[in-house]
Amino acid sequence: MGKSKRSIRSTIYAMKLANQMAWRANKAAFVLYFVVTVAMAGETYISLSFTEYIVNAANDLASQSVSFRQVMTTILFYTVAIVFFALLAYSQNLIMNRLLLDLSYIFNKELNEKLSNIEWEYYENHDTFLKIHEVRGNTLSKIESLVKDTMQYLFCIPTIIVYVYYLAQIQIFAVFLYIILVIMFNLMIAGKMFAQLGKLWKRVQSFTQKQNYYFSICGDEITHQEYKFLRLFPYASGLWEKFYNEEYRMKLKIFKKHEITLQTARLIFNLPYIFMMVFIGYEIMLGRHEIGFLIMANNLLNRIIDTCLSLQQRMINDRVSSDFIYTWQDVLAFQESRRDSGNALFEQITFHDVGYLYPQAEMYALRQLNLTIKRGEKLAIVGVNGSGKTTFTNILMGLTSRYEGGFDRGCTPVDIRDRISCIIQDFAQYQMSIKENISCGDPTRTFTDEQIWHLLDLVGLKQEILNLPDGLDTQLGQLEEGIELSKGQWQRVAIARLLAKERAEIWVLDEPTAYLDPISEIEIYNLIYKLSENKTVLFISHRLGFAKRADRILVFENGSIRESGTHQELISQEGVYFELYKTQEKWYS
């Protein structure tokens, strides 16, 4: 009992949150919808009253106790009332459309704003990443259904008044018995039944996921080549079929359980219904009611059953929906990264015992790092995969504040973030025009075409882009049905993007030439050395040939800096760097 009390409270709280959002979205529509929904209870009354009237009228006309003209007039009035309510229902739909539109706008806007400002780390953490995914996909529809359901619950109140009005005309005792049985059905049987089903459905989920995965092996443009080449059809389709069958076996199980409970409940539920009907028939025979009352009562009892069942269904749905609302609240509570201008003048930055552990990882990616980077230094960062190089730059670029250790006051990564420009290994390929792709380097400026051409010239793309019919406005990617660039061309665009942020004083380049051929690679590195002048440059690369020109080389191993110094110094040390370098050099001896 305690558990269900808690969940009722939490469901109500979730409903409150959903309705608050709808209120914010469009106050007028929200209030209007509420008013109209409540007014629709009148439709119930009119409909029942009409049924009663016409059957009585038939009886009266048959016994000639009323004139046809009278009947016609009354029916006319009823029809007008019914049309009025139909128009009201129509306006209800219109208002709901508007409300949903504004709701989806405000929800998505706030969510986008939040997600673009939260700490980058939430995306690295598998659990929070899943939450984000869930909220994106599901929360809006759950909010909508919670709002609609709230309105329906409120609608029930005047409707129940109408029901009570009619029920009160029957013998109280019978009504009492009937209500007891209805409550018994709903609270005890239906509730348990739905809860059980919920658990079974979760198990079906895992089969559905597996089945979907094995089906997806047949491929998109990239994975298809191995699907075909490795002759994977029998393997994939066999496993797919296995999980598909499992899924259905579970579904059948659920159906069976569902059926048995439903039939038993149905029996219990319909017996009082029949007894009521017989009772009312008896009362009519005794002259206490007219025949129309019977037919109306039939409708009434059916409506009551429907209302109860739909209420029950809604409550279950809302309990499920409230989970999504809580996930949404969790995401809204994520920490945002500081949005200061980060414009501190940069002379040097010092790492004091900085360490970092990725979410859900067991080993530290960075361990007690101590380092000072001075303004204007050109640093090369080398090391095998997984040695902590990228983690180090992540912290330097202020992408996370969850590190151990610290920095000097006034010069933490967040302070200097605005001064940094970068190109990362998995750089973004925005599906926009070339000009926009490069302008993304510095959204605080508007770039003239000449400036963009200049950047393209620097990275060696000017001629190729000149040859395109739309030049700078050529769209890239499928979204605007643009062209596809090769990986090497994209890399040059990304470098141009780095250069676009002219006011940057610190450059971070993570494998900036991975997709370029050796000659272009040399070009780009020369360009960087030339343009960087007195900027601070950090670059990460496997190709050690370029590290030679750096002011200092940092050799990472297992999360800490193993060796540090100029090329000459490290060669004479005959340590890790020496070994790496000699290996590469050997290819050319």
Place this chain on the structure above:
Amino acid sequence: MIKKIYKYVKITIRSAPFFFLGNLLFICIHRLLQLGMDLSLKFATDSILSAGTLKEIVFPFVLFFITMMFGGNTGNMNKLFITMYTKNANKIFNKLFMLFAYKAKQDRYYDSKFYNEYEFVKKHINNTSNVTVIIFNNLLSAVVSVVITVSAITIFNPIILLFILILSVLMIVINYYIVQKKMQIEKEYIIEERKADYYSTLLSDKRHAKELRIFALNNTFLKKWENSFIKFTKGKYDFQQKSTLLADLPGLVEQIFSSVLILIFLYETMQGNIEVGTFVLLYRMMWRLTYGISDIIQILSSNILQEYKYIEKYDEVVGDTDVCEVQKRKNSPQEKNVVCPTEDFEVLEAKGICYSYPLQEGRAVDNVDFKIHKGELVAILGYNGSGKSTLTKILCGLLEDYEGDIFLNGRNYKTLSNEEIYPYFGFGFQDFTRYSFSLRDNIAIGCIEKYNDTQEIQNAVEKGNIQEIINKLPDGINTILGKEYSKEGQDLSIGQWQHIILARSYMGKPPLLILDEPTASIDPLEEMRMLKDFRNILEGNTAILVSHRIGFARICDRICIMDHGKIVEEGTHDSLLQKQGYYYHLYCSQKELYEEL
């Protein structure tokens, strides 16, 4: 249109005829029971009005109760039957699709027109059986209901039929117009919707998260999102408001129409032509009739059209694949149809190969001749975009729309089936797939015919040198990789995956091994270790190494340099250096970097 619907309905029905017939049977029972309910209510009314004792009115109510209990039941049984036959039908449609994808040429996947339709069909396969359900369950049920009620009503006054016809025509026209308009609007705004979704992704997905923060692109993308979102929702909203009115209009007309009908019935009652009980019966039938008609209209003018859209696309893409073949192919990894290489590999020769990608100008491979003998180790070098990967994919038979001829041991590819060619090759793809299978399976699929051969898998593990990786995993070689559907899956780094891909390509000791950029994400020390024992690993088999790094070209017997789709130089390391051409140029510029200052 009718033909296509017929084709897919046939497949659906054939997949589980028993359940289908059960469904039809239950529909009829359901509707007859409804009739029974209405009749019992009529009897009840009449007996109440004319009877004296309680006993006389109980019987009709018992009848009412029975028909109601059973009538309510049929709904669920129907659901069961439908689920069963759609399950079987969907199984066939899904497998058919997988078979189609298996046989489809890789070349087509680079054609964005084909690919978009392919993705659309893939998403909506389970809709293919819906048409059958709509026609034979929903439509049939509504038709039976209408037939029963119309007969009941027109027995009393045939003029009513006229009213019904007028109303139906009105509703058909309106509904049809709404659906057409809706599809048109959707087409117009689908692009804006995709854009809005894309900008949302830019703001909130993992891949773009770093640069979003470093370059402070929040506001820029937010604005773009807002523009697209407002555009697309406004269009849809305006249409929604208009169509709501039109959709509700028939309802209004229906109300007025029913009032008129009621007056007619009342008149007949007054005249004594029908009794009160019959009036009640007619009244209830009238409501059933209006529901039935609006159901039919709805189904015919919109539901069928919408579901037909899916069938149409499915048929366009998959239509030519044979349903019978799906049944024939077995489901175990060692399929009897496929054989391991039938003879020893001696020589592969390609003459005059030309290839262009769909929708791309220029040739990716331009008139290339290539020959490789057993035991040779050839390197194909060149810049990104020079055609190296494309050439290798053609040589192994994956890309099929090339000009020119390829001969395997003297037999032209055009005379061989894909399943005869592929087993000769082991291929380490540059854009490899990381399957969320166990590590064992990830390796074993390299030669699916030897899937159960533990010896071969162990052999591949040794050659690929991945024992270290296995030792670090919680379940060893049986660990599931990747978190696609299991939280317990392990994520591995790119470097680790490259080792696994090597093992995958070594699996089964393929006569001809092709490795495309096998060390792209691997650091130099590791790279050297991987390639040091390469000759030994090959055990006398043949291999082609593709890369844009020239370091390891030295271990090869022969080097081919590709540029803009052509082979521009060919020879041994020393002979090419002497030539002082492309290779020399490349080599020297790299060497310079390692020169002591």
